Amino acid sequence: MPWNLRHLAPAIALALAAAVLAGSVAAQEQPRKGGTLIYAVNSDPPSYECINTTTFAAVQTLNPHYSQLLKFDPDNYPKVKGDVAESWAVAADGLTYTFKLRGDVKFHDGTTLTSEDVKASYERIRNPPAGVVSVRKADYADITAIEAPDPRTVVFKLAKPSASMLANFASAWNCIFSAAKLKSDPEYPKNRIMGSGPFKFVEHVKGSHWVGVRNEDYFDKGKPYLDGFRAVFIKGAPMINALQGGQIMAEFRGVSPAERDRLKQALGDKIVVSEIPWVCKFDVFFNTKKDPYSDIRVRRALSLAIDRWTGAEALSRTAFVRAVGGVLRPGYPLATPESELAKLPGFGRDIQAARAEAKKLLKEAGQENLKFTLTNRSVPMPFHPVAIYLIDQWRQIGVQVEHSPREVAQQKQTMSSGNFEVGLDANCYETDQPDTQLRLYLSADKSPVNFSKAEDRELDELFEKQKRSITEAERAGFIRGFEKRAIEQGYVVPVVWWHRIVAHSAALHGWKILPSHYLNQDLAGVWLAAQ
Numbered sequence: 158m159p160w161n162l163r164h165l166a167p168a169i170a171l172a173l174a175a176a177v178l179a180g181s182v183a184a185q186e187q188p189r190k191g192g193t194l195i196y197a198v199n200s201d202p203p204s205y206e207c208i209n210t211t212t213f214a215a216v217q218t219l220n221p222h223y224s225q226l227l228k229f230d231p232d233n234y235p236k237v238k239g240d241v242a243e244s245w246a247v248a249a250d251g252l253t254y255t256f257k258l259r260g261d262v263k264f265h266d267g268t269t270l271t272s273e274d275v276k277a278s279y280e281r282i283r284n285p286p287a288g289v290v291s292v293r294k295a296d297y298a299d300i301t302a303i304e305a306p307d308p309r310t311v312v313f314k315l316a317k318p319s320a321s322m323l324a325n326f327a328s329a330w331n332c333i334f335s336a337a338k339l340k341s342d343p344e345y346p347k348n349r350i351m352g353s354g355p356f357k358f359v360e361h362v363k364g365s366h367w368v369g370v371r372n373e374d375y376f377d378k379g380k381p382y383l384d385g386f387r388a389v390f391i392k393g394a395p396m397i398n399a400l401q402g403g404q405i406m407a408e409f410r411g412v413s414p415a416e417r418d419r420l421k422q423a424l425g426d427k428i429v430v431s432e433i434p435w436v437c438k439f440d441v442f443f444n445t446k447k448d449p450y451s452d453i454r455v456r457r458a459l460s461l462a463i464d465r466w467t468g469a470e471a472l473s474r475t476a477f478v479r480a481v482g483g484v485l486r487p488g489y490p491l492a493t494p495e496s497e498l499a500k501l502p503g504f505g506r507d508i509q510a511a512r513a514e515a516k517k518l519l520k521e522a523g524q525e526n527l528k529f530t531l532t533n534r535s536v537p538m539p540f541h542p543v544a545i546y547l548i549d550q551w552r553q554i555g556v557q558v559e560h561s562p563r564e565v566a567q568q569k570q571t572m573s574s575g576n577f578e579v580g581l582d583a584n585c586y587e588t589d590q591p592d593t594q595l596r597l598y599l600s601a602d603k604s605p606v607n608f609s610k611a612e613d614r615e616l617d618e619l620f621e622k623q624k625r626s627i628t629e630a631e632r633a634g635f636i637r638g639f640e641k642r643a644i645e646q647g648y649v650v651p652v653v654w655w656h657r658i659v660a661h662s663a664a665l666h667g668w669k670i671l672p673s674h675y676l677n678q679d680l681a682g683v684w685l686a687a688q
Contacts, residue, residue: 188667192685193385196661197399197408199392201363206346207332208282209290213410213674216329218367218388220678222265223332223352224376226256226275226311227323231669231677235489235589237327241270241353241376243309251318251627254326258309262376264335264353272305277336279303279313286343296325296592320626321592329587329675355381355681364390375681382667382684400428400660406685407661410674411435413477413538420660429663431670434480434488435655437585439543440597442649444577445611454522456647458515459579460503462554467508468546469653476539479656484598484640486654486672489589491633493640501644515554528557532571532580535562543653544581572608580608583655587675591636595620598643611648 202215207223227245230238239245245256262270281289283297299322302314315322332352338345345351350358355377356369370385389405397416399405401423412420420428443450443459450456465481473479481504485492498504505511519525531548534540541562548558558579563571572580584606586593596604599620600612619639626632644650659670667682 186666186686188382188682188684189686190382190684191384193387194383194407194665194680194683194685195387195389195405197391197396197405198367198388199390199396199408199410201361201367201390205348205350206289207330208285208346209292210330211292216675217409217678218361219332219350220329221354221356221369221386221680222350222358223354223679224262224270225327225329225331225333226279227327228329228679229327229588229671229676231671234671234676235324237323241275241333247323251322252315254313254315254322256311256313258311259376260309262353263374265351265357265372266335267374268335268337269308270333270335270353271308272311273308273336274333275311276303276305277339278331278333281334281339281346282331289343289347293325293328293330296321296328318625318627319592320624320632321590324588324590327588329678355679356383356386359385366390377681380681382682383680386680400662403662406665407659407668409659409661409668409678411477411657412660414474414658417658417660427663428660429665431659431661433657433670433672434486435477435585435657435674436486436587436589436672437583437655437657438482438486439478439581439583439652439655440649441547441652442572442577442580442582442608443647444575444579445609445648446575447578449522449524449527450578452522452524453646454518455524455527456650457502457645458518458522458524458554459551459556460644460647460650461511461515461518462556463503463547463550463652464508464511465504465653466506468550472539472542472546472653473656476542477656477658478539478543478653480654482654483651484643485591485594485636486589491589491591491629491636493637497637501641502647503644503650512554519554519556525555527555528559529578530559530561532568532577533560533562534565534568534582536565539655540581540583547581547652573605575608575610577608581652582608585655586673588673591632592624595623595636595639598639598649607649609648611646613642613646613648616642616646 198214198217200214202218204210225240226242227237228240230236241258241262242256243259247254282291283300285291299315299317299319300313301316304312334346355372355375357372359368359370361367367388371381417430443456445451469481480487483493483498533544544560551558571577597606600617601610603617619635623632623635664686667684671677
């Protein structure tokens with residue numbers, strides 16, 4: 158298939174079908190203008206600067222104010238569609254991307270958005286000025302030049318083909334800023350919010366709320382439908398109480414199975430619940446710079462001891478985890494089918510045989526009486542249930558484990574500095590994108606998020622090959638090889654994937670759940686039924 162027709166992975170034949178909103182019939186009604194959507198976000202965004210933050214709290218407050226070049230199509234995920242881009246073409250060799258822009262996009266200050274604004278915004282991501290941190294700089298390392306030959310054309314030149322580039326262009330973090338504002342004040346995105354999105358910024362009161370109002374000059378005519386929105390910073394039990402009591406209408410990240418059941422029981426058809434496999438998973442990290450975890454026999458034994466299939470089913474009753482999968486999300490077209498995954502160490506269904514092998518490996522390694530501390534986050538849901546399950550699994554092969562939950566910042570520092578034995582961590586992604594997800598397993602000098610500190614040049618080479626693949630089949634083959642190597646070596650091993658559950662008022666229409674809580678948050682198509 159030609160490069161410029163591939164775009165990305167084929168659309169998931171929607172496991173999203175299982176995630177269609179219960180209110181889909183109502184969604185076919187004529188959208189209604191007016192009203193203010195009040196929803197919960199669990200914390201203030203740590204920064205207004207799109208390119209240097211990773212938390213969903215920033216996406217769910219900033220996205221309504223900004224446009225992007227491309228964005229993911231919620232009705233055809235993981236395909237992309239134009240936002241300010243009217244059309245685009247990719248050269249046959251995959252080295253040139255040419256975008257034609259809409260001519261009717263205006264910033265909130267009334268100035269027209271042009272190719273110079275797109276160029277300046279992406280230059281900021283790939284080559285940030287002094288004092289500005291771009292956490293996604295690596296995603297655009299293949300870009301050698303950005304050109305703006307006329308006001309409605311922007312051209313990206315690449316040094317090498319990148320199978321992930323269109324998905325990178327559609328990132329929810331790629332806010333388009335005013336080139337004029339950046340020129341006059343390179344730090345203005347840190348302190349001011351001025352985009353071209355469906356809502357204009359009104360105010361942010363830290364610890365309380367965030368307010369936006371309809372952009373009457375939004376380029377997608379007729380939208381947004383809402384008069385405005387109000388994000389309230391609230392989480393935990395108070396958030397569930399507010400949702401049940403009608404003080405808020407939605408929380409777009411996710412709730413637990415118990416919270417879902419409570420809301421359904423209390424509100425009946427006044428609440429809509431949507432569910433979908435989540436692009437988040439738990440991984441166990443073995444510190445390969447500390448004995449005995451430098452020994453593949455010990456790592457494999459500890460992975461073999463985990464009954465992932467029984468555990469996923471049991472944990473799904475109380476925690477928002479559910480699916481067993483490898484390095485990519487189960488159901489994603491490039492993920493390994495279950496029948497093949499079950500052939501890899503730790504993913505077989507005969508747990509008795511696996512544990513017998515695990516005990517044998519520990520004996521051979523001289524670690525029959527192994528004891529260690531499991532470093533974890535002090536976040537009860539879902540970190541603690543998964544940790545408790547793992548500790549019980551290891552107990553059944555004679556291994557004693559002490560649970561050490563820590564505040565997130567402390568846990569991250571402990572693991573990144575190598576001051577741990579075995580660690581449990583969650584890894585969530587903006588979208589199903591192999592380049593991002595596989596990076597977790599690369600050698601330490603290639604990946605700052607691989608806390609195992611392992612070095613494996615075979616994995617590094619396979620990663621590069623899948624990234625440069627021209628066809629889906631070729632890419633899938635390299636990914637299968639990468640996954641087999643990663644799981645067999647066991648520096649980092651997947652445990653269980655999360656399951657996203659979103660509850661919102663039945664009066665809210667026009668929003669669709671996706672596998673990522675970072676996507677589909679600009680609120681342009683959301684509308685409220687008459688109350």
